[in-house]
Amino acid sequence: MSTNGTGTVSTGSGQLAWVFDLNKCIGCQTCSVACKVLWTRESGEEQQWWCSVNTQPGLGTPKGWESMGGGIDVATGKPRAGHQPTREEFGGGWDFNYYEVFYGGTAGKAHLEPQAPRENRWAMNWDEDQGAGEWPNSYYFYLPRICNHCTNPVCVSACPTGALVKQEDGLVLRDEDVCMGDRFCMEACPYKKIYFNYERHVAQQCIGCFPRIEAGVAPACVRQCPGRAVFIGRLSDEDSPVHKLVNEWKVALPMHAEYGTRPNVYYVPPMSPARLKEDMSIDTENPRIPNEYLESLFGPDVHTALGTLKSEMEKVRGGGKSEILSTLIAYHWTELLGPFTQDPAELTPVS
């Protein structure tokens, strides 16, 4: 995506931020497919999922991304070396043995499987619904991810050609005419949310649907979510649910804040039922999703956030009202869209 030649595009000012409510995300992949259909349908973009949804705990996409380094050392302010994710770690679309299974006379013997060596099999959502834990305390939840349009974007500062620019609205956009395909951004990004187009020899990532934003339309991942789980808005807008959830009520948290890039995608952490003890009695002290695991993703503030959600729920059960829960429920879906409520169907599409 090229910018307008001056290196900037205009969607207004003030950092744009997303909130994904992990208690409402059903892992349906509508957001990721909506994004794919809109932006990465061309040849060379097959393995690109600017929006991806993974089952946690899991290795995610690219495979094992949380162990790939990058980001900024919070203590020293220096960038940290990162791993360049490979084609295998992203995985891809596979050819399957359809002919053998459907027409090969192999009923009961052959089953559908990718035509790739077993050790190389991976794709965006390969470990779907695996999760962790043992019955009856197994657990998992879904984690949608996009580029975090970070406040301290190490991808921008790593790039030698100046192809990446942090815009006034906080979006991090790349001028593909300037990108030389050196991929230092991919190494440096700790969230591993940059993809390489081997055909056009440029790196690519989520563009925050800026052409939609410019036209007042919410990004595809937000507008298409059937779970009403995704909010967008400007952090500085005090009326925005994003501002309230993040700054005021502190129930939406950044993921891996220790990566040092100050991400602008926030998550309402997942609540879970109580564990069952060995005698099958309810262990009210311990949730199914271990607190330590959530802390490893969302930091120590996750306990306060979960505590707030819990007490708000109790308040409502007792007949009270909760602005926090009403906001999260989003009784009318346009509440999720911030100022970007324009119906795209009413606009003339550009090619």
Add this chain to the structure above:
Amino acid sequence: MKIAKISGGASLADPTASAWASVESVTVPLQPVPLDAQPTSYIREAWAGRSYGKTAQASVAAATDGQKLYVRLSWKDDERPNKEFQDAVAAVFPDGGGALGTLGDAEKPVAVWFWENGRSGGNSLTSHGPGVVRKDPGSGLAAAGELAGGSWNVVFGGPLAAARSGRVGVAVWNGSNDERGGLAAVSRDWVSLEQA
């Protein structure tokens, strides 16, 4: 080094053409672009403990058919496989007055003819430092490379005007070692280009 005059220039574009056998070539020692000259703190941090630019030498030959300048660069391949980064090479010209060892700087650029394995043609670039490059579209630069007997032979065919400065340098990127941008081996000195 003399620019050889060859008639029937079309075959010079082919790095394996027999016409090149009769052209004088010069072997030049290469050295890494210094780490402290690398343009971003990320690159300086991430590559502080990694060696790069270890391609020791390359040979340069130049010829013309009176229309175009052909520069042929050859060096020994590092055969380790790497699916992400490719071997690449550049002919560097001092237009702009920049230093060869850092591939120019913010004030004084160098002109670069760039070829990368697996991508068609060549790219004409202005380099303001290691990896700090801009594409110069419509430069009429052609390039072709051939790996033979464990060595790369790459020929650039571009405007004859590039020889006007009378000097050329070489930069080599070892894709096996993830080298790209400013992580290159560059010739220590310019090689003179004399009209025959």
